Structures are given as structure tokens and as C-alpha cells.
Amino acid sequence: MTLHPADERTLRECRLFASLDENDSRLLMACHRVVKLEAGQTLFHQGAPAEAFFVVLEGWVVLFRDQPNGNRVVIHLFGPGESFAEALLSADDVPYPASAEAASHLRVARFDIKAFRDHIAQSPRLALGVISAVFKQLRGLVDQIEHHREWSPRRRIAGFLLRMCRGKESTCRFELPLEQQLIAARLSMTPWTFSRELARLDELGVEARRGQIVIHDIGRLARFVSGETA
DSSP: OOOOHHHHHHHHHSHHHHTSOHHHHHHHHTTEEEEEEOTTOEEEOTTSBOOEEEEEEESOEEEEEEOTTSOEEEEEEEOTTOEESGGGGGSSSOBOSSEEEESSSEEEEEEEHHHHHHHHHTOHHHHHHHHHHHHHHHHHHHHHHHHHHHSOHHHHHHHHHHHTTTTOSSOEEEEOSSOHHHHHHHTTSOHHHHHHHHHHGGGGTEEEETTEEEESOHHHHHHHHTTSOO
8 A cells, every 4th residue: 555645754753663774664564554433433442352553644542441340541642653552563362451442533554463573574684673663662651651750730731732733833723632631641630730731831822722722932832841941
């Protein structure tokens, strides 16, 4: 399947492919097919055989576990350019440890684990490249956990909003892509804290009205996220 240029760019920016050379990344990208879902549709169920891992091309997917008491525990929220379930490459015949559901209109690149593993087995260089990429992915998750522990709720929200402005340089206008409780869960805070701290970002030139966001100075917000300003 031929990738749309924007999708190919998204895959190349994904940590799993970013460290590979062009030939290797093209070889592995050939293992994919695009899956489209609407909000609320299930990508895979907890306990089902793990046959694929995924990279988000457009939209958001929520990873969760259902508890025996009926409660749903949100584990993580993945957005454009992020991969998930790739750790399952390391083992045969394992089930998905959680369920995945579209949190919005969603397009993902689905990579068949067996085909992907077969390519890796034929090339030690490629295997080392994938190991390096998975290590970087793990490092990124560790950094995210550290940010959630050390950064203030307002700084975490600012970082999330800044990500929505990829490719913009001065101002940015968009609608929050998800329900606030899901964004709050990703940022390790309560919905009440999210609403309060989002409103406080008006001090940095961020307008938030009924899910509509306007960032008047992306550079100023970026300096706040990087810790250059209080």
C-alpha cells in the first residue's frame, strides 16, 4: 500500500522508525495496512491474541483495562506519531494486556507482528536498529512519567496544547480533540484540576472557551514548557 506523504512523514517521526535508515524503514513500513475507526469503536480487546502493533496516523486511541468490579482504568492515551503494543514483538503467542478503543475519529497504521519479526530475523543490522528504537521509545515513556511527577499540572497542560500546534510558529487555533476527562487522565490529574489550570493559562496568552483553544504566542508557551519562564 502506498503511503500518503503526510502519513509517511508521521511514521518517520515515530520513535520506532526515526533511528532507521531509509531502506530499513521502507522495508518495515511495507508490513502495514491502514485501519480507520470512529470514536468508541474497539481496536483490540484485552486478552485477545496479539497479532499487531500500531502507529497513530490521525486521532487518538485510549488504552484501558476493565476491572472485575466493572470499572475502567485508563492506562494511556496515544496521539499522532505514537506507537503502542510494539513491546509484544519480543514474545510469541501472547495476549494483549489491555484493550484499545478509538477516543476520536482514528486512523492507525497496523503492523503485522509476524511479518515484522520475520524481516528483523533476516537482518542483524535491522534487529539492532529496532532494539535501539524500542529503547528510545522506553526512554520517552520514562521521561513522560518524570514530567508527570515533577511538572506542575499547568505545565503539563501547556505541553499538551503545544503539541497540538505542530508546524505552527506564532499563533494557533484548534478544538480540543478529546473529552477533558481523557486528557486529564493522560496528564495524571483530575478533570477538575485540568479545568482550573487550563483557565489559568490565560496568563500566558491561551484562550479556552468550551473546548475551543486559541494560543496567541506559541513561543511564549514553549518557553514556559521548557522551564525558561515561571
